[in-house]
Amino acid sequence: MLQVNKPTSEINRDFAEVDGSASQTLTSYLDIVRRQFPTMVAIVSACVILALLYLFTAAPLFTSTASMVIDTRKVQLFQQQPLLGDLAVDSATVETQVEILKSENVSLAVIRELRLIEDPEFWGTRGGVLSAVADGIKGLFSSGAAPSEFEQMRWAVAQFEKNRTIKRVGLTYVMEIGYTASNAQKAAQIANAIADAYIVDQLEAKYQATRRASVWLQDRIKELRTQASAAQKAVVDFKSANNIVDTGGRLMNEQQLAEVNSQLIMAHAATAEAKARLDRMNEIQKQDVPDANVADALKNDTIVKLRGQYVDMASKESIWAMKYGSDHLAAVNLRRQMAEIKKNIQDELGRIQQSYKSDYDIAVTREEAIKSSLNNVVSESQLTNQAQIQLRELESSAQSYQAMYDNFLQRYMESVQQQSFPITEARVIGAATTPLFKSSPKTGLILAASLLAGLMLSFGVAMARELSDKVFRTTSQVEEVLGTNCIGILPALDESIAPSELSLKRRKKVNEPQRNLLRYVVDNPLSRFAEAVRSLKVAVDLNSVVRENRILAVTSTLPNEGKSTLSTNLAQLIAHSGARVILVDLDLRNPSLSRALAPNAQVGLVDVVAQKVQLEFALITDPETRLSVLPAGITSKLLHTNEVLASKAMNALVATLRSKYDYVVLDMPPMAPVVDVRVTSSFVDSYIFVVEWGKTDIDVVKHNLRGAPEIQDKLLGVVLNKADTKLLSRYESYHGRYYYQKYYARYGYVE
Numbered sequence: 001m002l003q004v005n006k007p008t009s010e011i012n013r014d015f016a017e018v019d020g021s022a023s024q025t026l027t028s029y030l031d032i033v034r035r036q037f038p039t040m041v042a043i044v045s046a047c048v049i050l051a052l053l054y055l056f057t058a059a060p061l062f063t064s065t066a067s068m069v070i071d072t073r074k075v076q077l078f079q080q081q082p083l084l085g086d087l088a089v090d091s092a093t094v095e096t097q098v099e100i101l102k103s104e105n106v107s108l109a110v111i112r113e114l115r116l117i118e119d120p121e122f123w124g125t126r127g128g129v130l131s132a133v134a135d136g137i138k139g140l141f142s143s144g145a146a147p148s149e150f151e152q153m154r155w156a157v158a159q160f161e162k163n164r165t166i167k168r169v170g171l172t173y174v175m176e177i178g179y180t181a182s183n184a185q186k187a188a189q190i191a192n193a194i195a196d197a198y199i200v201d202q203l204e205a206k207y208q209a210t211r212r213a214s215v216w217l218q219d220r221i222k223e224l225r226t227q228a229s230a231a232q233k234a235v236v237d238f239k240s241a242n243n244i245v246d247t248g249g250r251l252m253n254e255q256q257l258a259e260v261n262s263q264l265i266m267a268h269a270a271t272a273e274a275k276a277r278l279d280r281m282n283e284i285q286k287q288d289v290p291d292a293n294v295a296d297a298l299k300n301d302t303i304v305k306l307r308g309q310y311v312d313m314a315s316k317e318s319i320w321a322m323k324y325g326s327d328h329l330a331a332v333n334l335r336r337q338m339a340e341i342k343k344n345i346q347d348e349l350g351r352i353q354q355s356y357k358s359d360y361d362i363a364v365t366r367e368e369a370i371k372s373s374l375n376n377v378v379s380e381s382q383l384t385n386q387a388q389i390q391l392r393e394l395e396s397s398a399q400s401y402q403a404m405y406d407n408f409l410q411r412y413m414e415s416v417q418q419q420s421f422p423i424t425e426a427r428v429i430g431a432a433t434t435p436l437f438k439s440s441p442k443t444g445l446i447l448a449a450s451l452l453a454g455l456m457l458s459f460g461v462a463m464a465r466e467l468s469d470k471v472f473r474t475t476s477q478v479e480e481v482l483g484t485n486c487i488g489i490l491p492a493l494d495e496s497i498a499p500s501e502l503s504l505k506r507r508k509k510v511n512e513p514q515r516n517l518l519r520y521v522v523d524n525p526l527s528r529f530a531e532a533v534r535s536l537k538v539a540v541d542l543n544s545v546v547r548e549n550r551i552l553a554v555t556s557t558l559p560n561e562g563k564s565t566l567s568t569n570l571a572q573l574i575a576h577s578g579a580r581v582i583l584v585d586l587d588l589r590n591p592s593l594s595r596a597l598a599p600n601a602q603v604g605l606v607d608v609v610a611q612k613v614q615l616e617f618a619l620i621t622d623p624e625t626r627l628s629v630l631p632a633g634i635t636s637k638l639l640h641t642n643e644v645l646a647s648k649a650m651n652a653l654v655a656t657l658r659s660k661y662d663y664v665v666l667d668m669p670p671m672a673p674v675v676d677v678r679v680t681s682s683f684v685d686s687y688i689f690v691v692e693w694g695k696t697d698i699d700v701v702k703h704n705l706r707g708a709p710e711i712q713d714k715l716l717g718v719v720l721n722k723a724d725t726k727l728l729s730r731y732e733s734y735h736g737r738y739y740y741q742k743y744y745a746r747y748g749y750v751e
Contacts (some may be wrong), residue, residue, distance in 0.1 A: 035730040036462035043461060047454030062187035063439035065178040066195045067430035094168055098175055101166045101198050111156050111198040121182060122156040125433045137626050184434045191432035202424040217412040224405040233400035240392055259373045267367040274360035281353040302348050310341040423652040470698050472691050475677060476719045481698055487539040487717030490532045492726045493517050518568040518596055522576055533573050543716055549685045550658055555677050556690040557666035557701050562721040563690040564593045564667050571665040575627035579662040587669040588641035591632035604633025611648045646679035654683040671704045678708050686716035693723035
């Protein structure tokens with residue numbers, strides 16, 4: 001069974017609640033694309049056309065690329081450390097070199113070397129229609145004066161840096177230098193010139209740094225030379241002042257001390273030896289005649305000779321004494337001679353003793369002298385040792401200054417060598433060559449980008465149009481927003497529609513105009529409009545099963561939504577099927593239906609309600625469909641039309657019409673301007689609410705229905721009127737023309 005009414009709470013739901021959630025399904029997006037398809041096609045086509053125009057008018061550009069590497073394995077020509085410390089090559093160093101390549105110094109060097117300031121491409125036009133147009137527009141706002149050399153240089157630098165691309169290849173030490181120009185040879189030439197200018201700039205920077213270091217080293221060497229000389233002079237002066245003399249790597253006092261100490265040892269040994277000889281001699285003197293060992297030890301010829309004589313005489317004296325007796329003269333003479341010899345031996349021993357004693361005294365004296373000298377040398381050595389502490393400091397300072405002087409002198413020589421042959425870490429590994437194909441504009445990329453941009457823009461516009469489209473276009477919108485059924489969608493009647501042959505004959509007989517919208521269902525019974533009105537009639541009959549549904553009121557929110565056309569055609573359709581139908585114009589404020597159907601009527605509803613005339617005298621009957629029409633009458637003097645419609649006489653009149661007719665169709669006024677519709681709920685069975693398709697604002701309809709709950713309770717449904725069937729097929733394909741035309745094609749009728 002067709003559901004007619006839904007609870008009022010469903011109509012009063014907020015629009016944000018029923019309009020859809022934030023996350024729409026894929027189906028909803030496809031529906032949006034289908035509805036906005038022509039707009040999207042137009043936007044995409046416009047984007048593609050603009051891209052094609054750009055491709056046909058833009059001047060072709062060529063890009064050439066050179067490759068450069070920062071080589072960490074530098075050539076050491078002299079097998080020495082570089083004068084200026086080089087940092088390890090890392091990512092920051094490579095990025096720094098990239099920025100140096102982008103510096104204005106390199107750009108200016110290339111511009112001056114290739115004389116690019118004289119090239120019109122760098123301060124004039126680059127060719128192409130777009131560039132010519134841009135230059136023309138720029139010329140309109142320029143002063144007309146010739147640019148100065150400085151301005152030309154700045155424009156050339158700006159254009160140069162705009163066309164130049166420098167980047168690092170991944171995480172490697174390789175840098176790519178690219179340049180884009182309108183000429184392929186020029187692009188390769190400039191790319192190679194950038195690489196050369198960078199290498200020259202690096203060499204010049206190293207040369208200048210080395211030269212500045214050399215100048216600084218020269219000044220430092222002079223200063224160090226003076227300081228080293230002063231330190232060495234201080235050492236010499238200190239040695240002279242402190243009597244410090246070097247002899248063979250040793251100080252003189254140290255050598256003297258060693259020598260005196262050695263002499264003292266020898267003197268001490270000599271003294272001991274002399275004393276031993278003297279003591280021995282003293283012991284020998286105690287003997288009368290020294291024995292043979294002593295005589296031999298003394299090694300004195302006199303003593304040896306005398307002792308020999310003494311021994312001979314003693315032998316003779318012994319012989320003589322034994323032979324002649326001890327008193328013999330010969331023995332006495334021998335003893336006298338022996339005493340003389342003994343005395344001589346004692347004298348000789350005394351002389352030797354004096355000699356030994358003299359030697360001993362000399363040795364003792366010499367030892368004492370050496371000891372005194374040793375004491376003096378030791379005293380002097382102690383003073384020298386104290387002075388050596390300061391001397392070592394002076395010598396250390398002198399050595400340090402000398403070492404620094406030698407080091408800086410060596411560095412200076414290295415800097416002189418590096419000035420004569422500087423090297424750089426960067427080298428070209430791939431020179432730029434003349435490109436064979438243009439790099440810009442890229443046809444495929446631009447077309448793909450334009451297509452993608454067109455799709456994105458078109459979808460955005462489509463979404464914007466959908467979100468800003470606050471009107472009714474589909475039955476689902478009516479059901480979701482208003483909570484009631486959409487019982488019909490009526491196409492617009494201002495289209496060129498071929499009427500049937502029967503309707504043409506009727507028009508010729510009665511001289512009716514070719515298009516009469518109020519009799520459209522009669523003149524065009526096979527039209528889509530007529531079929532939609534029939535579906536409305538079916539909804540009315542189905543609802544009659546639930547409740548009596550004979551008094552039908554047709555209203556709308558705003559004027560000119562087609563409620564009068566619908567009410568008239570519905571009444572004509574029901575009457576044409578043989579039922580007793582009366583059409584009553586209750587729009588007392590603006591009785592447009594009465595003016596169209598009975599322009600000359602002098603009496604009408606107002607007169608019947610006022611009981612000035614009988615109902616039969618106010619009715620007008622259609623001769624073909626037998627439809628009875630009750631016009632409004634003269635209503636210009638009525639101020640309170642709602643009082644007329646709410647009167648007991650009006651209720652009595654409707655009761656009379658209910659008893660005489662099968663259907664009573666009431667053409668009501670719109671709800672927004674007047675309140676007349678609300679007072680008719682007491683005698684109306686069902687209301688048919690007309691909404692103009694694609695025009696009436698949703699919020700206006702909701703506001704009016706929400707403020708009239710008595711109308712909602714008796715609402716049969718909503719009719720979407722004046723629908724564009726072409727556009728409607730994009731919103732709801734099953735409401736399109738295709739199925740209807742296909743079914744009725746055999747009748748020779750095509751709408």
